[in-house]
Amino acid sequence: MTEALAVSMDEAFEACPVSFTPGAIEKVRELLAETGEDNLALRIFVQGGGCAGFQYGFAFDEAGAEDDMSFENGGARLLLDPMSMQYLMGAEVDYEDGLEGSRFVIKNPNAESTCSCGSSFAM
Numbered sequence: 001m002t003e004a005l006a007v008s009m010d011e012a013f014e015a016c017p018v019s020f021t022p023g024a025i026e027k028v029r030e031l032l033a034e035t036g037e038d039n040l041a042l043r044i045f046v047q048g049g050g051c052a053g054f055q056y057g058f059a060f061d062e063a064g065a066e067d068d069m070s071f072e073n074g075g076a077r078l079l080l081d082p083m084s085m086q087y088l089m090g091a092e093v094d095y096e097d098g099l100e101g102s103r104f105v106i107k108n109p110n111a112e113s114t115c116s117c118g119s120s121f122a123m
Contacts, residue, residue, distance in 0.1 A: 041077035
């Protein structure tokens with residue numbers, strides 16, 4: 001872990017309904033540093049589609065919408081829209097780097113089933 005991760009995991013996302021693993025926090029920080037933009041936030045969203053009915057999405061966003069909820073996690077800002085929030089309550093975001101590639105993975109206790117790819121789910 002890098003020195004930039006001095007914030008404890010207990011402090012990180014204390015009020016956020018979505019938790020991040022240390023690996024996910026580190027990767028978000030790394031990606032944000034690569035952009036050179038100080039005002040970006042990671043948006044996590046749910047949209048219709050995918051092979052199971054809903055799919056997760058990740059994007060960097062400069063300005064959140066008026067109804068977005070913003071959370072701070074170890075120097076990284078997270079944006080959630082109200083519609084996505086209802087599907088992501090209690091979820092954990094991790095970052096995996098393996099033979100199948102590198103990606104953020106969401107472990108969602110609200111999902112009734114998931115696709116084998118891990119990026120889509122059913123409720």
